[in-house]
Amino acid sequence: MRSVVAVTDRVLETPSTVTLRFPYSAVAHPGQFVMVWIPGDDEFPMSLSYTEGPLKGVTIKAMGGTSRRVQSLRAGDPVGIRGPYGNRFDLSPERILIVSGGSGAAVLAPAAERARGSGKSVTVALGATRAPELLFRERFRVMGARVELATDDGSEGTKGFVTGVAERLLASEPFDAVWTCGPEVMMKKVIRAAAPRGVPVFCSMERHMKCALGMCDACALGPYHVCVDGPVFPAERLEKVPDFGVFHRNSSGRRIPF
Amino acid sequence: MADLTVRCAGVNLRNPFLLASGIWGESGESLAGAWRAGAGGVITKSIGSVARPGYPNPTVETYDRWGLLNAMGLPNPGIDEYPREIEVALHAGASVIGSVFAGDAEEFARLAVRMAATGVVALELNLSCPHAEGFGTEVGGTPADVERIVRAVTKEVSIPVIAKITPNTNDAAGLARAAERGGAAAVSAINTLRAIAIDVHLRRPVLSHGLGGLSGPAIKPVGLACVWQIFDKVKIPVIGVGGIATARDALEYVMAGARALEVGTQVTFDGIGVFGRLTHDLSGLLDELGFSRLEDVVGVAHKASSLPPD
Numbered sequence: 001m002r003s004v005v006a007v008t009d010r011v012l013e014t015p016s017t018v019t020l021r022f023p024y025s026a027v028a029h030p031g032q033f034v035m036v037w038i039p040g041d042d043e044f045p046m047s048l049s050y051t052e053g054p055l056k057g058v059t060i061k062a063m064g065g066t067s068r069r070v071q072s073l074r075a076g077d078p079v080g081i082r083g084p085y086g087n088r089f090d091l092s093p094e095r096i097l098i099v100s101g102g103s104g105a106a107v108l109a110p111a112a113e114r115a116r117g118s119g120k121s122v123t124v125a126l127g128a129t130r131a132p133e134l135l136f137r138e139r140f141r142v143m144g145a146r147v148e149l150a151t152d153d154g155s156e157g158t159k160g161f162v163t164g165v166a167e168r169l170l171a172s173e174p175f176d177a178v179w180t181c182g183p184e185v186m187m188k189k190v191i192r193a194a195a196p197r198g199v200p201v202f203c204s205m206e207r208h209m210k211c212a213l214g215m216c217d218a219c220a221l222g223p224y225h226v227c228v229d230g231p232v233f234p235a236e237r238l239e240k241v242p243d244f245g246v247f248h249r250n251s252s253g254r255r256i257p258f
Numbered sequence: 259m260a261d262l263t264v265r266c267a268g269v270n271l272r273n274p275f276l277l278a279s280g281i282w283g284e285s286g287e288s289l290a291g292a293w294r295a296g297a298g299g300v301i302t303k304s305i306g307s308v309a310r311p312g313y314p315n316p317t318v319e320t321y322d323r324w325g326l327l328n329a330m331g332l333p334n335p336g337i338d339e340y341p342r343e344i345e346v347a348l349h350a351g352a353s354v355i356g357s358v359f360a361g362d363a364e365e366f367a368r369l370a371v372r373m374a375a376t377g378v379v380a381l382e383l384n385l386s387c388p389h390a391e392g393f394g395t396e397v398g399g400t401p402a403d404v405e406r407i408v409r410a411v412t413k414e415v416s417i418p419v420i421a422k423i424t425p426n427t428n429d430a431a432g433l434a435r436a437a438e439r440g441g442a443a444a445v446s447a448i449n450t451l452r453a454i455a456i457d458v459h460l461r462r463p464v465l466s467h468g469l470g471g472l473s474g475p476a477i478k479p480v481g482l483a484c485v486w487q488i489f490d491k492v493k494i495p496v497i498g499v500g501g502i503a504t505a506r507d508a509l510e511y512v513m514a515g516a517r518a519l520e521v522g523t524q525v526t527f528d529g530i531g532v533f534g535r536l537t538h539d540l541s542g543l544l545d546e547l548g549f550s551r552l553e554d555v556v557g558v559a560h561k562a563s564s565l566p567p568d
Contacts, residue, residue, distance in 0.1 A: 001320060004459040035315075039460050043315035078460065082320065211318045215526040216330055217284035217303065223291045228529070251311035253284035253303070253335040 002037060002080035007073050013059060014133045017103060018071045019049060021057040024081050028056060029088035030111035031204060031232045035212050037080030038073070042066055045209040047107035047181075047231065048084060049136075051114075056081075059106035059135070085212045086231050089202060091115050093177035097199075098124045098145075099166045099190045101182025105135040107204045107231075108181055116143045124148065125169060127162025127182070131155040163189040175199050184245040184258060191235040201235035207248055220249065260544035261551040262537060264298075266495045266518040267418040267444035269353065269379050273298035273537045274508070274552060278499055278522030279357040279382060279422070280304065280330065282530075286346025292525075293352035296533040300352050301520065302344065304359040304384040306393075307369055309336035314466045319455040323503075325477070326523050327453050329389040329470035332359055337372050344376045355420070359384040359393050363410035374415040381417060383407060385433075386424035386449030388471045394449075395424045401436035408440025418443035420497065423484075425477075426452050430484040431491040438492045446497035446520060447484040451477050474523040475501040482514050489515025489557050503527070505539035512552060513559040 009021040024034070028051040036058060037043035044066060050057030060070050073079065089111040096115055098108050105126060112122045122145040128134045129152045140147045149157025150165045158165050163186055166178075170193050180190045181204035194201045207219035207226045214228035222241030224230065238244045247255045262273040276299045282288035283303040292300045312333025319327040334340065337358075347354050356378035360366040370381055385398025385407065398404055404421060412419050421437035423430060425448035434445045450471025455464040463469075481500025488496050498516030502508050503524045511519055524532045540552070549555050 002316075002457070002464070004457060037316055039457075039462065041314075042466075080316070080457070080460075080464075210312070210315055210330065210333075211328070211526075213318060213320065213326070213526045214529065215281055215326070215328070215523070216317070216333075217282045217288050218333070220282075220285035220288050223287050225288075249285070252309040252333050254309055254339050255335075 002082045007077050017061045019059040024056040025054045028084040031088035032084035032086050034083035049106040051110045061103040095121045095176045097175040097178045099180040101127045101186045104181030109136045113143050125165040167193045188245045204231045259541045271298040274518045276520045278520035281522040286343035289347035290350035295530040301355040304357040305334045305340050319464045325474035327470045329465045329467040332390050341376045354378045355380045357382040361392050363407045366407050367410040367414045370411040382420040388452040389469050401432045405436040405440040408442045412441030420444045422446040431487045434488040434492050444495045448481045448500045477501045486514040505543045515557040
């Protein structure tokens with residue numbers, strides 16, 4: 001069953017990214033997602049970018065038609081919410097490196113907040129195409145995380161991909177875990193950088209999703225279903241999945257190369 | 259431990275529990291996973307002539323563990339793409355049954371030939387999806403339709419053909435008899451019950467398609483009644499489907515006349531481990547009741563003498 005609730009706030013986080021807040025009292029954990037229904041339009045999975053308390057939130061980057069329609073929602077508009085679904089980040093490691101590409105910070109920020117709240121050390125490698133698109137950079141700073149920036153155009157922080165920053169950090173400092181979310185090729189590079197140092201990597205994965213219940217097979221990822229076995233996967237699982245970084249499936253289940 | 263192997267529709271099954279069509283089954287890895295988890299066989303998603311995205315979301319409405327409402331809209335990669343998925347499942351050693359849907363008898367026959375060529379052990383014809391325009395119940399909902407489609411397919415393929423029939427009828431036995439006349443090796447009953455959910459705040463149907471199909475424990479008594487009514491009207495085996503959640507549910511179906519069983523919605527509630535659990539529990543239940551072979555139990559409830567004729 002869904003709860004139909006009214007959007008309470010719409011926040012422009014970056015020029016292309018919007019957060020919607022809405023009342024939803026279910027207990028949620030960082031890493032989990034909800035199904036968001038725009039009545040008369042579509043319903044899709046979104047990681048929770050705010051998991052604490054009764055006012056939850058999702059953060060979405062404008063990509064295609066659907067994400068633009070989500071962004072066009074205003075305070076007072078009704079949305080249907082079900083969930084939360086899926087697994088969560090293991091918050092026990094002491095020294096955590098977060099590697100975020102694009103809108104990956106949406107799911108990583110609440111995990112970082114929870115970790116900081118229990119006194120863990122959090123370092124964030126935050127990447128974007130250009131400086132204004134660095135999602136949640138202030139939020140990471142306010143929670144007391146150390147933030148290292150990378151932009152494709154060099155307008156802020158290191159010029160180039162965030163994986164370069166991650167490689168440098170992994171080479172020079174000890175970490176107990178890496179949490180990452182972003183394009184799959186990026187996450188693959190992060191895994192390659194962490195592997196020789198024995199640091200476990202956890203990736204938040206995305207696939208086309210319909211039921212979110214482990215029924216319809218739309219979000220099949222090798223032998224797994226992102227909706228119930230994920231979205232957070234340890235790298236050692238993903239490395240055995242031939243799909244990872246190679247193909248995803250569209251709404252008819254056809255394999256689509258990345 | 260009681261013997262759970264059954265022979266149904268000319269296929270030897272290591273146990274009676276088949277993965278129902280529409281659950282997992284879009285990817286070969288998922289079919290293989292269900293097989294590795296202990297399913298007696300796996301039935302593919304219903305495959306059509308061309309790729310089909312299905313309906314937009316919402317495609318499901320969830321309830322507590324008594325049921326699930328869906329209108330996926332027959333999404334599938336199409337018969338050109340799908341053989342590579344079947345190959346993955348066959349490579350894992352799975353007994354794969356290929357489900358197909360089509361708009362008329364001729365299209366069914368063409369698709370069936372291509373599906374049979376993939377190496378599946380049998381075909382299941384989807385004559386019963388309750389919510390797709392031009393398919394399912396709309397083309398296979400009457401005895402005449404069922405007979406014509408099944409005959410068109412059995413003329414063209416040599417592997418066993420199973421007809422999956424609808425419960426949205428007052429004559430399930432009539433549909434089953436028609437399938438038998440058409441040459442079906444077995445009939446599976448039932449598909450989902452046509453159903454709908456309304457959001458009272460938004461004053462509109464929840465599913466994008468409006469109507470959908472109800473599955474899960476809520477429909478078990480309905481499925482049982484269909485199997486019960488079909489069993490002594492046909493000579494071909496019946497595959498029981500609808501709300502099987504426990505070994506006791508399974509045994510009810512078998513005693514009503516089912517020789518094999520399909521499990522779908524319970525995978526959603528329990529995960530794929532449901533196959534291992536059902537197999538273990540059914541074997542234990544048969545031991546407890548003093549049966550050594552599942553096949554000895556098929557239809558035994560019909561031998562109770564005090565019942566009126568139906």
